Amino acid sequence: MRWILPSDRVPEAWFNVAPHLDEPLQPPLHPATLQPVGPDDLAPLFPMALIAQEMSAEPWIDVPGEVLDILKLWRPTPLVRATRLEQALGTPAHIYYKDESVSPAGSHKPNTAVAQAFYNKAEGVNRLSTETGAGQWGSALAFATSLFDMECKVYMVRASFQQKPYRRVMMETWGATVEQSPVDDPAHPGSLGTAISDAVREAATRADTHYSLGSVLNHVLLHQTVIGLEAKEQLQQAGVEKPDVVIGCCGGGSNFGGLALPFVPDRDVQLLAVEPSSCPTLTEGRFEYDFGDTAGLTPLLAMYTLGHDFVPPPIHAGGLRYHGDAPLICNLVKSGRIQATAYPQSKVFEGAVQFARTQGTIPAPETAHAIRATIDEALKAKEEGVERVILFGYSGHGLLDLGAYDDYLNGRLDAG
Numbered sequence: 001m002r003w004i005l006p007s008d009r010v011p012e013a014w015f016n017v018a019p020h021l022d023e024p025l026q027p028p029l030h031p032a033t034l035q036p037v038g039p040d041d042l043a044p045l046f047p048m049a050l051i052a053q054e055m056s057a058e059p060w061i062d063v064p065g066e067v068l069d070i071l072k073l074w075r076p077t078p079l080v081r082a083t084r085l086e087q088a089l090g091t092p093a094h095i096y097y098k099d100e101s102v103s104p105a106g107s108h109k110p111n112t113a114v115a116q117a118f119y120n121k122a123e124g125v126n127r128l129s130t131e132t133g134a135g136q137w138g139s140a141l142a143f144a145t146s147l148f149d150m151e152c153k154v155y156m157v158r159a160s161f162q163q164k165p166y167r168r169v170m171m172e173t174w175g176a177t178v179e180q181s182p183v184d185d186p187a188h189p190g191s192l193g194t195a196i197s198d199a200v201r202e203a204a205t206r207a208d209t210h211y212s213l214g215s216v217l218n219h220v221l222l223h224q225t226v227i228g229l230e231a232k233e234q235l236q237q238a239g240v241e242k243p244d245v246v247i248g249c250c251g252g253g254s255n256f257g258g259l260a261l262p263f264v265p266d267r268d269v270q271l272l273a274v275e276p277s278s279c280p281t282l283t284e285g286r287f288e289y290d291f292g293d294t295a296g297l298t299p300l301l302a303m304y305t306l307g308h309d310f311v312p313p314p315i316h317a318g319g320l321r322y323h324g325d326a327p328l329i330c331n332l333v334k335s336g337r338i339q340a341t342a343y344p345q346s347k348v349f350e351g352a353v354q355f356a357r358t359q360g361t362i363p364a365p366e367t368a369h370a371i372r373a374t375i376d377e378a379l380k381a382k383e384e385g386v387e388r389v390i391l392f393g394y395s396g397h398g399l400l401d402l403g404a405y406d407d408y409l410n411g412r413l414d415a416g
Helices: 048-055 065-071 083-089 110-122 136-147 158-163 165-173 192-205 218-224 226-237 254-263 327-335 345-359 365-384 402-409
Strands: 013-015 060-062 079-081 094-099 127-132 151-157 177-181 209-211 245-249 270-276 286-291 300-305 338-343 389-394
Touching (some): 048 218, 065 110, 083 345, 110 127, 110 136, 110 218, 127 192, 136 151, 151 192, 165 177, 192 209, 218 254, 218 327, 254 327, 254 389, 270 365, 338 365
Parallel strands (some): 270 338
Antiparallel strands (some): 013 060, 286 300
């Protein structure tokens, strides 16, 4: 069963969770002075409209009409009930998922890529630099910049560059230039931290270039809230007042935040972020100020962190290998509003294959983390004999990640 809204139901305003926090966010600090950053500090990297959104306390922020017109190319995305998975598990739980894989780039990432490209173009910036892990964000920004006739330079984590060549091809098809990161150490497997350093360094040293980030920052999560806002309306169509639990994979926080943040005011809805055991930022990290990149070029953010020099193993869920997490998500984890859990990739792929063999579609390795937790939540409902409504984020398809499935199916996948 699927619930599809008409194109005129794409949300016309983004939901800002900041007014709903129990404790206000701690300000980002300048890397040189360690004082709170202001708009002028961020202006070399971002357009003023995004800086205003980053610091806004307004509960709703209007979506520009030109952004809405592009989002309508694939939005609203479907809400699907996973009835075949429910039957295979023998669970009384009702499982729904928000399918973001239908976007041109195959994931949730274009929701913010389009907005960021629009605001930069409106300020006269025609070139963007960025980083990407598994390639989903780089693909999304390449797509968005192509629509606005802009140049795009992507620094891709070296391990993912080598594991996922067709992500690079996708970016190049949309006109982007892709380079392995770190650029100054060909033997280094790379991390999102090193790729951010490369991209920020380029933007800071070129007058014609701004930096664009696919996760972590407030304005990125803001743009992604179209996911949860649509899901709320679609659940109503399905006869569900509200879910019992909302589940999403979490690396930097954009996918999970997009789905979960609109449910933060609903205090009786459990929110569960799922991360890899090999990069357990929320479950094992320290809450403290840390740089967003390896080289220490970015402002320091108050977040759970494994340390900005953390180099994760080259697992296939490249988008979940960030050393930190979005300050908004970390704030809510610290306050207890969001819970977090971690899984090894062997268990994650086990769940992904079960989903593919029941529901039919092949999820991205990142998405499979949410599926693993959803399966366990549904089995818990079966054990307890209770009917629970589970909503999870299907953040992207895995059709460009088949090498990972090949490794899993043939026993070559590292269990961690």
